[in-house]
Amino acid sequence: MTLRLRLMVIIGLSFTILWSAASVWMFLDVRSNFRAALDERLAASARMVAALVAQLPDTPAPGPTAPQSVLDLVAKDGVACEVRLMHGGLVARTQNSPPELGMVTNGYSTRMMRGELWRSYTLDQGGKRVTTADRVDKRQALLFRILLAMAIPFVIAMLGSLIVLWLGIRRGLAPLDTIRAALAVRNPNATDPLPVAKLPAEIAPLVQTINQLLDRTQSAIERERRFTGDAAHELRTPLTAIKTHLQVARLTSGEQNAVSLEHAETGVQRLQHTLEQLLTLARVEGPFAFGGEKTATAKEIARLAIDQIPAGLKNRLVQDPQDGDIGVLASPTLIATALRNLLDNALRYSPPGSPVKLHISASAESVCFSVLDEGTALDEADRTRAAQRFWRKGTGHGSGLGLSIVEAIAKRFGGEFRLLTREEAGMVAQLVLPRHIQVISEQAKVESVPQG
Numbered sequence: 061m062t063l064r065l066r067l068m069v070i071i072g073l074s075f076t077i078l079w080s081a082a083s084v085w086m087f088l089d090v091r092s093n094f095r096a097a098l099d100e101r102l103a104a105s106a107r108m109v110a111a112l113v114a115q116l117p118d119t120p121a122p123g124p125t126a127p128q129s130v131l132d133l134v135a136k137d138g139v140a141c142e143v144r145l146m147h148g149g150l151v152a153r154t155q156n157s158p159p160e161l162g163m164v165t166n167g168y169s170t171r172m173m174r175g176e177l178w179r180s181y182t183l184d185q186g187g188k189r190v191t192t193a194d195r196v197d198k199r200q201a202l203l204f205r206i207l208l209a210m211a212i213p214f215v216i217a218m219l220g221s222l223i224v225l226w227l228g229i230r231r232g233l234a235p236l237d238t239i240r241a242a243l244a245v246r247n248p249n250a251t252d253p254l255p256v257a258k259l260p261a262e263i264a265p266l267v268q269t270i271n272q273l274l275d276r277t278q279s280a281i282e283r284e285r286r287f288t289g290d291a292a293h294e295l296r297t298p299l300t301a302i303k304t305h306l307q308v309a310r311l312t313s314g315e316q317n318a319v320s321l322e323h324a325e326t327g328v329q330r331l332q333h334t335l336e337q338l339l340t341l342a343r344v345e346g347p348f349a350f351g352g353e354k355t356a357t358a359k360e361i362a363r364l365a366i367d368q369i370p371a372g373l374k375n376r377l378v379q380d381p382q383d384g385d386i387g388v389l390a391s392p393t394l395i396a397t398a399l400r401n402l403l404d405n406a407l408r409y410s411p412p413g414s415p416v417k418l419h420i421s422a423s424a425e426s427v428c429f430s431v432l433d434e435g436t437a438l439d440e441a442d443r444t445r446a447a448q449r450f451w452r453k454g455t456g457h458g459s460g461l462g463l464s465i466v467e468a469i470a471k472r473f474g475g476e477f478r479l480l481t482r483e484e485a486g487m488v489a490q491l492v493l494p495r496h497i498q499v500i501s502e503q504a505k506v507e508s509v510p511q512g
Contacts, residue, residue, distance in 0.1 A: 063233065063236075064229055064230060064233055067229050067233075068222075068225065068226055068229055071225060071229075072222050072225060075218075075221065075222075075225070076218065076222075079214070079218065083210070083211075083214055086210070087207060087210060090206065090210075091203060094202075094203055094206065095199070098179070098194065098199060099168060099179070099181065101137075101139070102139065102168075102179070102180070102181040102192045102193065102194065103181045103183075103192075105137070105139050105141065105181075105192045106141075106181050106182070106183040106190045106191065106192040107183060109131065109141055109143065109190045109192065110183050110185040110186065110188065110190040111185075113143055113151070113186070113188055113190065114185065114186040114188070131143065131152050131153065131154050132154070135154040135155070135156065138156075138194060138198065139154075139192050139193070139194050140153075140154050140156045140157040140158070140161060140178075140192065140193045140194065141153065141154050141157065141190070141191065141192045141193075142154070142157045142161045142162040142190075142191045143162075143188055143189070143190050143191075144162045144188065144189045144191075145187065145188060145189070146184065146187050146188065146189060150162075151188065157193070158173040158174050158176075158178070160173055161173065161178070161180065161191050161193055162182070162189055162191040164180060164182050164191065165182065166182050166183065166184055167181070167182060168180070168181050169181075169182070170196065176195055176196075176197070177195070177196040177197065178193045178194070178195055178196065179193060179194060179195075179196055179199065180192065180193035181193070232260075235259055235260060235263050236263065239254065239263075239267065242254060251274045251275070251277055251278035251281070252274075253271035253274060253275070254267050254270060254271055254274075255267075256268060256271070299327075299331065301323070301324075301327040302324045302327040302328060302331070305320040305321070305323040305324035305327065306320070306321075306324050308320040309321050309324065356392040356395075358420045358422070358427055358429070359420070360392065361392050361395045361396050361399065361429075362379070362396075362399065362418060362420065362429070364392060364393070364396035364400075365396040365397075365399035365400040365403060366379075366400075366403070366418075368396070368400045369400065369403055369404060369407070373404075373407045376407060376413070376414070376415055376416055377403065377407075377415075377416055377417075377418060378415045378416065378417045378418070379417075379418050380417060380418065380419045380420070394469050394472070394473075395469065395473075395491075395493070397465065397469065398465065398466040398469040398470065398491055399429050399431075399491060401462040401463065401465055401466050402429070402431040402462075402463075402466060402489045402491060403416065403418065403431055404462065405462050405463065405489070406431050406432075406433035406435070406487070406489065407433075409433070409435045409436075410433040410434050410435035410486065411434060411435065414433070414434040414435070415434070416431065416432065416433045417430075417431070417432040417433075418430070418431055418432075419431075419432065422495070424495070425494060425495060426475070426492050426493060426494050426495060427492070427493050427494075427495060428490055428491070428492045428493075429490065429491040429492075429493075430488055430489070430490050431488070431489045431490075432482065432486065432487075432488050433486045433487055433489075434485050434486040435486050435487060436486075437481045437482070437485065437486060437487055438479070438481070438487060443479045443480075443481075446463050446479055447463045447464055447466070447467040447477065447479075448464065463477070463479075463489075466489075466491060469491075470491060470492070470493070473493055473494070474493075474494055475491065475492050475493035475494060476490075476492045477489075477490070477491060477492075478490040478492065
């Protein structure tokens with residue numbers, strides 16, 4: 061069922077039920093008042109006839125003032141009337157009166173006489189009994205004509221209202237049809253926002269949400285395009301170097317051949333490292349699982365990260381495991397990967413022989429892994445770009461993905477990556493994670509966006 065038809069059914073049905081109930085209530089009230097008015101007419105006619113008959117002599121002479129002529133006054137209105145003496149003698153009756161009309165007690169009465177239902181009123185006054193009556197079927201016919209006079213305008217008004225309601229709903233939902241038509245002819249690659257001018261207040265939030273989704277989609281597409289271009293560029297460099305060294309090795313022999321093969325092996329290792337970093341970044345930023353979450357202490361996570369550091373660089377590490385026994389519910393593998401990237405980055409880009417310090421601290425809400433080095437401090441602009449993919453300071457030979465991975469892991473667990481300068485010399489890289497970590501995947505981020 062379409063939204064237009066659903067609104068029409070709900071509003072139209074409610075409108076019909078309410079007005080029908082009101083009409084039935086009005087008809088019942090009219091019928092009650094109608095019957096009371098007709099009964100009052102009978103009583104008024106009986107009182108009038110009784111008053112006129114009381115003024116006549118007991119033995120009236122024929123003439124215009126005879127009892128029969130008095131009854132003709134009420135007979136003109138379709139009322140049957142009969143006058144009897146109290147001892148039962150008939151004085152006069154109208155032509156439409158049944159013979160047994162006056163044989164009843166005082167007051168209102170409904171009786172079947174000669175196959176017809178009559179409504180009568182009897183009044184005793186001045187030694188005479190006056191009875192007036194009218195047929196119930198004539199009352200019903202008159203009431204039916206009243207009902208018909210009420211029902212025909214009601215039905216016409218109801219049908220007209222439903223037509224106007226349908227046109228109103230159709231016009232009110234026209235903006236949705238406009239949006240649907242705009243989306244139907246839209247180029248699949250188009251990400252420009254939909255127009256929100258002249259939209260109803262109820263539909264504007266929907267269009268704004270769609271525009272926000274289009275904006276995020278455009279950003280994601282541009283980010284992936286840049287990533288693809290950067291990745292292709294980064295992979296092309298070691299591949300070209302490997303190809304060159306292999307060609308040299310094929311054309312030479314002896315020591316030069318061994319050097320070329322060694323350089324080719326170095327290029328393969330660099331290419332392998334870049335591919336591993338790319339795969340790690342793709343898994344971290346996507347909705348992939350990394351085994352089950354489990355509780356591990358900060359000290360255990362630090363040990364996992366240090367074990368992945370090359371043996372020649374470990375002797376420069378200085379551990380300060382304060383609060384290292386704090387438990388963290390997370391994926392130890394991912395946290396250790398981020399911490400290893402921070403340690404590796406500090407060891408490679410700080411002066412040879414200078415120490416790199418690992419400090420662990422905790423608060424009531426978070427755990428902080430701090431890596432302090434004595435290398436060259438980055439200015440504010442470089443610190444802002446440091447976590448961008450494939451960004452390197454100067455002529456660095458890394459993949460340019462280490463800090464991007466750290467930031468992606470921090471966001472996945474609802475944490476934060478900070479890059480600060482030390483007062484004396486060097487940099488401080490901090491990985492801050494909440495004590496109660498909840499994995500946030502890209503799919504969950506999309507589903508959690510408010511819908512207006």
